[in-house]
Amino acid sequence: MPATSGSKNRRQEKEKQILLAAEKVFAEAGFGGATMQLIADVSGLPKANIHYYFQTKEDLYRQVVSNIFDIWLQAAQAFDESSGPAEGIGGYIDAKMEISRKHPMGSKVWASEVMHGAPVIQDYLEEVLVSWTEGRMKVIQRWIDQGQMEPVDPRHLLYMIWATTQHYADFQHQIATLNGGEPLNDADWQNAKTSVREIILRGLGVKDTGNEGRP
Structure with a gap:
C-alpha cells in the first residue's frame, strides 16, 4: 500500500x-505554436513522459483549459x-x-482560445459555460426580484465582472508597466480587490459589508 500511494503521488x-x-507554453505560443517538445523542455521532463500522461497536444490543451475553468x-x-x-x-x-x-497563465490560455473563436473547446463552451452562466443569472435575478440590488441585466453584469477581474491576468504586463515597471505586490492586490468590489457593488446599490472595518 505505501508503494502504491507513493507511486500515485509521484x-x-x-x-x-x-x-x-503547458500552461506557460500555450499562453505564450498559442495552441498552434506550442509543441510537445517545447512543453517537455519547459517542464524538464523527457518528451516520452509528456506523451505517457497526455497522448496528444489537444488532450493536454483541453486539460489546461478545463483546469482553469474548474x-x-x-x-x-x-x-x-x-x-x-x-x-x-x-x-x-x-x-x-x-x-x-495566482493563475494568470491559465487565464491567458482561455482568453486566447476564445478570441480565436474557440477552435478546440467550442463544445466545452456550449455544454459547460452556457449552463453555468444561466444558473448564475437566475441567482442574480432572484436578488433583483427580492429588492436586494438595483435591476440590471444579469448577463451583462457577469460579463463586466469577468472582463474586470480577468484583465489583471490577461493584461498583466500592461498593469506592471503602469505600476512603475513592477508587478503588483500584496498591498497593491488588496487595494485592487477592494476597489473593484466597491465600485461594482456601489453601482448595484449594495452595501459592501465585506469591506466593513477595512482601512
Missing part, C-alpha cells in the same frame, strides 16, 4: 509539472452559498481577483 506531481509547463467554477460557490449580493457578488469578485493573481 504521478500527480509529474502531471502537475507538465500542466504548469477553478473559476469553485469561485462561483460564493453565489451558491450566500443569501444576498453583498456576500455573493462581492465574494465572487474577490475569488476571481485571486485567481487572476
